[in-house]
Amino acid sequence: MKAADAVAQLLSDYGVTQAFGLMGDANMDYLSVFIEQNPGSYLPAIDERSAVAMASGYSRTTGKIGVVSVTHGPGAANTVGPLIEAVRANDAVLLLTGDTPSNQPSHAQDIDLAGLFSATGAAFHRVRSSSQLVADITRALHFVDSMNTPMVLNIPVDFLTDDVDYGGYQRSELEHSRLQPTPDALDNALGALVQSSRPLVLAGRGAVRSDARDSLIALADKIGAPLATSVGGKDLFFGHPYDLGVMGGLSHPWAAEVIAQADCIISFGASLNDFTTMTGGFLSDKTLIQCDTSASSFDRWCTPDFSVLGDATSTATAMVEMLEEAEYKAENPFRERVLDECDIRERSNNVVDASGAEPLSPQLAAHLIDRHLPTDRVIVMDTGRFAISVWKHVHAEQPTDFVHTLTWAAIGLGLSTAIGVSVANKHRLTAALVGDGGGMMGLIELATAVKAKLPLAVFVFNDSAYGAEYMKLEEKGIDVRHSFIDLPDFVAVAQGLGASAVQVNDRAELERALEGVSTIESPTVFNIILDPAAEF
Missing domain, CATH: 3.40.50.1220 (TPP-binding domain)
Structure with a gap:
């Protein structure tokens, strides 16, 4: 069996039913086989950064390994940011990449992959020979599965055309015992x-x-x-x-x-x-x-x-x-x-309702979204100032149904993470809550969500500014206008990418827009206009 066939077969035999990634020279051989063997089980992202975030979201909500495959050089380098988030969140993510051809030492995309990934905190292993390929992938899958932590497995592209022995794989059922205190x-x-x-x-x-x-x-x-x-x-x-x-x-x-x-x-x-x-x-x-x-x-x-x-x-x-x-x-x-017999959830709601005057406040927007979303929802949160309000007023029925990208405090990972979550939860609505800065960073992947026909609602808390910087500039007595961002129209961009979209300027418009949210079957963007000077 060719090594590329063995990689795809081993992933299938291990029980990997969903993979994410972006195809290139280093992975096209085995990805093509995996796709043919498992129709509909691979979701290609528009960029590698998004692919890793999707795998993280998938892993977080399912408890399964999030497998993601990218090519060498720039493809691998693009994964560093979301991989750090995955490491710090202890997500079970296996990132497959590969070296450039050994007979091309001056290859334009050559880079020291071990050095590149050393700063992320992820485990790293390079397959040393094609004869070790099957054993190394098996060990990597076991490591990620048992340790709940990401690993990068470097499969040199030279090995993929070699013949290897593959006698089949039988997953051993390891007995997981709980650690007992003394x-x-x-x-x-x-x-x-x-x-x-x-x-x-x-x-x-x-x-x-x-x-x-x-x-x-x-x-x-x-x-x-x-x-x-x-x-x-x-x-x-x-x-x-x-x-x-x-x-x-x-x-x-x-x-x-x-x-x-x-x-x-x-x-x-x-x-x-x-x-x-x-x-x-x-x-x-x-x-x-x-x-x-x-x-x-x-x-x-x-x-x-x-x-x-x-x-x-x-x-x-x-x-x-x-x-x-x-x-x-x-x-x-x-x-x-x-x-003293206080209903905490009601107390929270009363605080929000008391501040519900116009213009629309972020607290009230978060509360209304929470109230209108179906009970069986999945929540995915990006990072940013808007999260101060949303965290307090948006909830999920189960903690595994509330996924965030706050661990490394990097904005822009929320929408891609939500796509991975939605892939695992196509039978129910996934709600992605993002700021305007982070939302625009990830908005291109709406095209991926549209292609996959995902039931995804994207709520953009849009104050036309980088909110955290707005607050800090204000504290320092510096002109807050330096934090303003002039972004394209979210509604027009979303529609151009094939999604439905609506702009919301006040409470009445938001409540009207939310009336049909529980029946969303394809990606829909709600661009919620807020005042950057409003209390978050």
Whole structure:
């Protein structure tokens, strides 16, 4: 079997049913075979940057490997930005690329791929010979699948025409056992927890991956604690009466007050980075108990008072069992004292409704979008100033249905990520929320979404400025006009790319435009005009 055939066959045999990429000299041979073997399973992007973002979105919402293939040189170089985002978000992405032909040392597209990708944090491996090709791809797939982290596999183009042995591939069913905490670590953590009078349970993406929602709620109920999440765990506790939402810079003001009153935070699967802790401010005068499956997580951003190495579900379940055995009962629960039968979701909505006067505010726009979207929606968020409002007022029923590109804080990845998410969720609506700057960066991929006939709603929060820079210039007393951007008409560009599009100037127009949003079957853009001076 030719090596190119073996690459395609191995991907198929491993169970890869969807791939993304952009064809070039380094990958055209095996991509062509894969496409022929798996009709409709490959989505070509317009640029490589988008292809990696699509693979990340696909992986994030499915839990499967996001496979993306690009060519050498410029094609590989274009992937660096979204690959960094994928690394920091721990997305299971396998990026296949290749060296230029070895018999052309002066090839115009030659570049040191290992050096190029070294700064991204992604694992990198170069296939050393065609005889190692099948084994190396197998190991790469296993690595990405088990470690939930991106890897770049460099398949030199020279090898693809070689004959290789391929005896078929049988996927081994590995038994995934949950990491159990040690009794001593549990005793120490629980001793501190029961001594607190104002505990708070915090969940991150590790808790989402552990499917720990019910276990963490049981623990919170037992100790009388409100619940909060990091950005990575957003909406894990959606609908729970004591859900505070996201902890950090994106907290509701009233939720931040509750968090500030806590005297103990027990964290499960959250990195506790500066965004979550407000550069340590939310940890001040609090006992911190950190539970995680990786010892390297402890002391990375802050030093916990007590650390528990264990899976979130296993750890929380064990804690509840130990508390029940001790017949522990929280006296005068903290959450009831501070929230007193408050419906948090309604409180959030009332704040938005109170600010609903014209002109249209970003908070109200976000609230109206959330109210009109179908319940079974998937949300994808780009990064930018607009996110300050949208994060607080737009929700998903499941945390895996809320996908963001905030990890590296790079604008422009949202729309492409949403396309990858929508490919995995063609039976329901994907809503991409983007700013005007980041939205225009990714708008070209609307053509890809149109071609794929995706049910995709794109909401552009358009204030005709780079919002974060607007705020910072204003703080510095510098003319904010330097942050203004004169972009093409989103509606005209979207329509030119084959999508439906509508411009929204006020609340009435937005509500009219949203009336049919739940029945969208093809890409549709909502260009929402906002004032850059409005409070975000």
